[in-house]
Amino acid sequence: MVGQGALRECLLDPGVHRVLAVGRAATGQRHEKLREVVVPDVADLAAVEGELVGFDACLFCLGVTSAGMSEAEYTRLTVDLTLAVARTLLRLNPGMAFVFVSGTGADSSERGRVMWARVKGKAENALLGMGFKAVYVVRPAAIIPLHGITSRTRWIRTATTVLKPVFPALKALFPNHVTTTEQLGRAMLKVAREGFGKTVIEARDIGRV
DSSP states (O other), rough: HHHHHHHHHHHHHHTTTOEEEEEEEEEOOOOOTTEEOSSTTTOOOOGGGGGGGGSSSEOOOOOOOTTOOHHHHHHHIIIIHHHHHHHHHHHHTTOOEEEOOOOOEEETTSSOOOHHHHHHHHHHHHHHSSSSEEEEEEEOEEEOOOOTTTOOHHHHHHHHHHHHGHHHHHHOOOOEEEEHHHHHHHHHHHHHHHHOOOOOEEEHHHHTO
């Protein structure tokens, strides 16, 4: 869902000249600026490295819910996969900015009681120490999908359908905790291009960005 929002804003932005979408499935989008690379395992990009050169930024939007997962499996998909992609991109594009979508409540100490928060914090810390030109960690809370964007997670789709009539009220009442796919995508693109005063961007900062 976040990736769809980020892709939409990149394609609409006249300052973005080229977009490469990498994933396990095609996005279904068609645009003159867009090229897609579909790979069976996103953690292994060796076969497509030639496609990954010459980019200024990576907006890393891949993520899964931790519900029903062991810590080891969630770590594999959240930390190991992310760092495998990041290492490849850093080697090919040493001047790149890397923007990582995390979540409100991520635990930078990596020692808290909440499993998903520890794992997200571990991924954040590793990325921040890798040596990219810039790394920004974005921690959204509630995200409202706009422009026909939908989540692949069933419970999120259900909640979206139920809450859709009150989205405007939620955004007005909780501006520091509720964002939209459009606003989040624009914020990610803006920090990648222009930077920001801090590397960890909490939910309350997204609107400011």
